[in-house]
Amino acid sequence: MSSRFAGKVIVVTGAAQGIGRSVALRAAAEGGKVVLVDRAEFVGDVANEADGVAASFVADLETHAGAQAAMDFAAQTFGGIDILINNVGGAIRMRPFAEFEPAQIDAEIRRSLMPTLYGCHAVLPHLIARGGGTIVNVSSNATRGIYRVPYSAAKGGVNAITQSLAMEYADRNIRVVATAPGGTSAPPRRVARNAQGDTAQEQAWMGEVVEQVTSSTFLKRYGTIDEQVAPILFLASDEASYITGSILPVAGGDTG
Ligand SMILES: NC(=O)c1ccc[n+]([C@@H]2O[C@H](COP(=O)([O-])OP(=O)(O)OC[C@H]3O[C@@H](n4cnc5c(N)ncnc54)[C@H](O)[C@@H]3O)[C@@H](O)[C@H]2O)c1
DSSP states (O other): OOOOTTTTTEESTTTSHHHHHHHHHHHHTTTOEEEEEEETTHHHHHHHSSSEEEEEOOOOOOSSSHOOOOOHHHHHHHOOOSSSEEEOOOOSSOOOGGGHHHHHHHHHHHHHHHHHHHHHHHHHHHHHHTOEEEEEEEEEGGSSSSHHHHHHHHHHHHHHHHHHHHHHHHHTTTTEEEEEEEOOOOOOSOSSSSSOOOOOOHHHHHHHHEEEHHTTTTTTTBHHHHEEEEEHHHHHHHGGGTOOEEEEESSTTTOO
């Protein structure tokens, strides 16, 4: 492992499982002082697994107060923040748009847009105080795709945050970038996206999504978590010092 992140304080949100967990553990192994933030209590166990310096913080990032508390904790624990990886998100339900209930639309926006919007807002004073820093937003290739229009809208918002914030804060030495993952294989989730579980109809719609994604992916397969982690950490590192405002598709050639 390299020491790309030696001396850097890195906050990773949604770090209890999936892509966020692997990003956090690899960043710690590469020398970062990592703060793993999640609303799942077991995020503390994940921080304990780190081969390096790591702390954890439990917060609901769908609230501004949660985002603020997480960033303040990181800055107090390690003396500042250099990098924020806004990873919380994920489609809760897959269904044709007309089948969404209004409350379900709101839930998708709360899950996949607000934690990034609040996270960026809450971290900015810390990055400015540090003289600069980097924000990596984990967006999605599903800004074009079937059966998850509210999620697509939320991630379109994440892309807009990335581009506008990069423009607005470049003169404060702050880079803002994003990856847009395509379909990614992962072990079974400890915390389900949809706490109510999926009905047979929802599983069938999900099957159609998998078919559509795979057929429009040049490489004809889902990516792995490691294939998502590598570009996220490249963009977070100083190796990407001339990249800002960019949204990098990591989707095997899929354009939706
Ligand atoms: N997995 C994929 O196929 C895929 C594809 C494209 C994009 N993405 C994006 O990658 C990111 C990670 O996806 P994943 O599949 O690894 O996620 P996941 O659903 O497996 O895990 C998300 C984590 O975020 C936490 N979380 C959710 N809401 C939270 C909140 N309000 N406050 C604090 N923590 C919260 C959960 O507890 C969980 O630990 C998401 O933004 C997702 O949209 C994933």
